[in-house]
Amino acid sequence: MPNTITGYFETRRNAEMAVEHLVQDHGLDRKCVRAAAEGENNTSGSVVSGADAADAAAGETPGGVRGGRIMVTAEVSDNQLEAALASFHECGATDVETAQAT
Numbered sequence: 001m002p003n004t005i006t007g008y009f010e011t012r013r014n015a016e017m018a019v020e021h022l023v024q025d026h027g028l029d030r031k032c033v034r035a036a037a038e039g040e041n042n043t044s045g046s047v048v049s050g051a052d053a054a055d056a057a058a059g060e061t062p063g064g065v066r067g068g069r070i071m072v073t074a075e076v077s078d079n080q081l082e083a084a085l086a087s088f089h090e091c092g093a094t095d096v097e098t099a100q101a102t
Contacts, residue, residue, distance in 0.1 A: 002101040003076050005084055007093030008038060008069040015070035018091035022074050026083050032075040038068040069094075 009015035015035050022028045072093070076084045081098070088096050 001078055003078065003081050004073060004099045004101070005076060005081075005088060005096065006071060006073045006099075007088040007096040008071055009091070009093055010069055011092075012070055014092040015072050018072050018088055018093060021087040021091065022076075022084055026076075026080055026087065028074060028076060028080065028084070033072070034074075035070055035072045038071045 007018070009018065019033050019035055022033050023030050072088070074084055074088075085096065085098070
């Protein structure tokens with residue numbers, strides 16, 4: 001039976017890592033994994049990271065808009081559920097929820 005996992009990430013990098021783990025390590029179809037801003041505003045996450053962190057350390061204004069977390073959802077089968085949940089948590093997801101399709 002299909003399941004939907006939803007998790008929230010503070011940085012775009014962590015969200016992208018979760019997507020890559022799901023697709024490359026666990027064989028999910030890329031069409032079954034989505035990443036989007038949590039709210040209506042475009043965002044690069046709520047925490048400075050990656051290249052933005054280097055800019056901030058150099059005293060420059062970091063690029064990207066930090067308007068909220070990144071939401072990742074994945075549709076997985078029962079036999080993929082545990083491994084997919086582990087990837088969400090390993091990549092720093094918070095507020096992870098699962099729902100089973102009826």
